[in-house]
Amino acid sequence: MESGEWKVESRGGVSVVRIGVIACAMLLCALAAGAASMPAVQKLLPAKNEVPGFGILADSLVYGKGADLARIYDGGYELYTKNGAIDAAKQMYQRGSDYVEVVVHTMKSEKAAVDFVKYWAKQRDAKAVKTKYGTGFVVKKPNVMAYYAMGKYFVTVSAFHAPDKATKDAEAFLAVIKKKIGKVA
């Protein structure tokens, strides 16, 4: 073959290029199918840099459904299933030395999501209020943690750095999730 010239072999009338195109199309279909079968809670997790500066920590994604919520909460999972959690996805994010943990749960109903937020508000000596993100609250000790009902989803965002910065970051994550819920729901 001369330099700069591509030789395309033909097998029974089907070119290698055509086979390649078909293979690529099949791969794209498979990827699309995979994305479609991804649990909704996983789709709601912010992607890399959706909250500016925050990357995703490798191997930090955990998904659990029903009793498999134990993958996230170990022996504490029954509290979630008893209160109407169907499934959940958790992921960790990092920006330098700042860490944020996001858990999105599908609840059996919007009411179950709100009721669970109220349960946690009682546990944390806080008051759940309606905000632009949904019904929820944010506590700042011992670390910043936001609990929100967004439609049928119960969302927690924990941030482990300095409270003021962490609160802003938690709100940025909530905003991204809220926007995604609008698209997924």
Next chain:
Amino acid sequence: MMSKLDRREFLGAVAGFGAALLAGGCSKSDESAAVATPREPKFDANALAVASGKDPAKLARAAVDALGGMAKLVKKGDFVVVKPNIAWNQPPEVAATTNPAVVAEIVTMCKEAGAGRILVIDHVIDKPSEMVLGLTGIMEAAKAAGADVTAAQNESDYRAIEIPKGKAIRSDTCIKDILKADVFINVPIAKVHDATRVTLGMKNLMGCIWDRQAWHANALDQCIADYATAIRPDLTVLDANRILVSGGPKGPGKTKDVGQVIAGVDPVAVDAYGATLFGMKPEEIGHIRLAHELGVGEIDLGKVKIKNVRR
């Protein structure tokens, strides 16, 4: 000549021949299963030391000293494994994981007693484990005190073991390093637990196994008691400086500053005392009662010599 460690492994492997089959799939390791024969207690097995005060490190030391001191347990060159609760990515204030000052002081005491290698290890639940080790404060504190710190996150870190006295489980797995250790010290934190009401010393041993979910799907309390018949720490040091009284096991939740560290050889007695910190009777806690029934230890605190010290 075989080393001390090799001999122990060899004897365990011979005695446990065949249990790998029983364990069926618990471990993909080629090694045969081990029988973890409890060592003779180095302290009075019927004694509990309860140290009260404000400084977690001083309390850990005072409790161990009240039992007789770490030098009674750890000999020159020993390989010591320390197993705190490092399950969750929570800062120490949440009281979901063992206070790092307690862990560090245990490491320091082992070092002073002449220990060779000291390994702080747990099967971490939250991911990534490196972040959890850091966020809990245990990585920094234990390393500064002279220990290696790691998480047992791969199935190859575990080895099949027999549980001859088990009722719900007759075999399971254990972190290999614990089986190899000359001294194994369990350093749990006291907290409430949604499934088992409390998690103290014996429940903390769940962090020694590979497949935790198998226990959750089984009779959890019985599994905990069964496992305690096979894996017996040489010493349990219960961190009750600050205890988690709601939202356990991960928290966050309400905490209570108790200001105590409890040390003992008898895991049932340590847990029985720990249950009282939550206003519960030891008999009300399934796995404590079941472990007592299996002969693991004494549940009646009236029969235990409790030595109180203040710091």
